[in-house]
Amino acid sequence: MELVLRKHKILLLSDEGFSSRPDTGYKYSNFLAKSLKYFLREFDVKVLVYLRRQDSFYESWYTQRIQAGTTSSDFHQFWRDFSFQNINYLKVINAYADAFGESNLIVRPYMKDKLKDGNVIHDFLSIVGLNDIHSLDFNVPFANNSISGSALKIMNSVNKARDEGRISESERSRVRSLLQSTNSKREWEHHRYLKPSQRREILEYFEEQNHEICTKWFGFDDNIWRFSNSSQQTPNPDNDRDKLTIEDLAEVNMRILESVNKRVLEKVNPQHKKHLSEFTSPDTLEVNTLAELQMKLLQYFL
Numbered sequence: 001m002e003l004v005l006r007k008h009k010i011l012l013l014s015d016e017g018f019s020s021r022p023d024t025g026y027k028y029s030n031f032l033a034k035s036l037k038y039f040l041r042e043f044d045v046k047v048l049v050y051l052r053r054q055d056s057f058y059e060s061w062y063t064q065r066i067q068a069g070t071t072s073s074d075f076h077q078f079w080r081d082f083s084f085q086n087i088n089y090l091k092v093i094n095a096y097a098d099a100f101g102e103s104n105l106i107v108r109p110y111m112k113d114k115l116k117d118g119n120v121i122h123d124f125l126s127i128v129g130l131n132d133i134h135s136l137d138f139n140v141p142f143a144n145n146s147i148s149g150s151a152l153k154i155m156n157s158v159n160k161a162r163d164e165g166r167i168s169e170s171e172r173s174r175v176r177s178l179l180q181s182t183n184s185k186r187e188w189e190h191h192r193y194l195k196p197s198q199r200r201e202i203l204e205y206f207e208e209q210n211h212e213i214c215t216k217w218f219g220f221d222d223n224i225w226r227f228s229n230s231s232q233q234t235p236n237p238d239n240d241r242d243k244l245t246i247e248d249l250a251e252v253n254m255r256i257l258e259s260v261n262k263r264v265l266e267k268v269n270p271q272h273k274k275h276l277s278e279f280t281s282p283d284t285l286e287v288n289t290l291a292e293l294q295m296k297l298l299q300y301f302l
Contacts, residue, residue: 011043016232019049022061033099045104048127050120051213052110053225054087055194055202063191066152067180069172072159074242075193084202090209092216107217109224147176148255149191149241151183159242182259183252191242203227204278223281228250 018036020028037045052060062078065071071078097105106127108114108189125131147155155176162172185191194202203210204227211223218224 011040019092022057022086023082025088026091029092029095030098030290033095035060037099045100045101048106048124049088049096050108050110053203053277054089054198054206054210056282057087058084058202059191059193063146063152066159067147067176068158069169069176071164072156072158072163076242079198085205087206089210089213093173093213107213109214109218109257114218145180145184146191147179147253148183148185148189150178150251152191152247153242153244153248154252156242157180167195177189178256179252182256200227 013036018032020032056299062071062075062083065078073081092108093105106121108127112118117123118128139157147250157173158167158172161167162169203225207223207226210225214220214223214225
């Protein structure tokens with residue numbers, strides 16, 4: 001702590017764990033808030049909290065557990081095992097408001113149309129006073145990317161194989177890394193598992209709490225998280241998001257091959273590039289084009 005105080009003017013701490021765990025109903029949020037208050041007692045602290053609407057958070061919670069390998073259940077079993085009623089945001093908000101003071105707590109909705117430029121990084125930087133972000137480099141060598149819906153189904157099957165002793169945890173981790181690097185979730189893609197009736201149940205249960213969050217903490221005139229027909233976001237027919245299909249396998253393998261081919265092309269000898277120039281960029285390849293390009297790569301480099 002003394003080293004930090006001597007050399008730095010600003011200390012930034014960020015961790016989902018500061019809220020405690022949702023499966024415990026954020027049981028330890030008071031303890032964590034008071035502990036942080038004690039350890040940061042020499043700092044002028046501002047607490048910034050981003051909240052995702054509870055139904056969206058519940059679905060995200062499920063997908064994150066799949067990626068982390070802490071579940072191999074389908075969504076129907078997850079719904080039975082984990083109560084959405086534990087997503088008690090006010091418990092977390094009040095814990096940090098009590099520890100640091102309401103005036104030092106900033107609460108923002110994690111919603112694209114409410115964030116600056118529709119981007120949570122831009123939103124955060126604007127709040128901390130960094131409005132000129134054009135010179136900043138947001139590219140990082142590794143990020144904890146969410147994976148696509150098809151890749152999630154494969155990951156869940158891999159989790160089951162690990163649970164049954166057919167593969168090791170290290171093998172499961174390698175599959176996760178491969179899928180994160182080749183099959184990340186596209187910007188427009190949403191993981192939706194809840195039936196409309198389940199979504200309604202969640203939002204109606206939290207309606208009173210959400211009214212307080214939206215008006216007192218977000219600063220809106222009304223509860224923008226109230227259930228409505230437009231918030232149903234109906235999933236695929238028959239709620240079959242868990243079923244692994246041949247189409248899922250084809251999509252995931254295609255993106256892996258595209259990634260491999262792209263990396264090979266980046267390292268290709270210039271004298272060979274002219275032989276490949278007639279082919280489409282690997283990012284937009286169709287099946288036949290990809291097969292042709294792979295044959296060319298085999299011809300020149302194997």
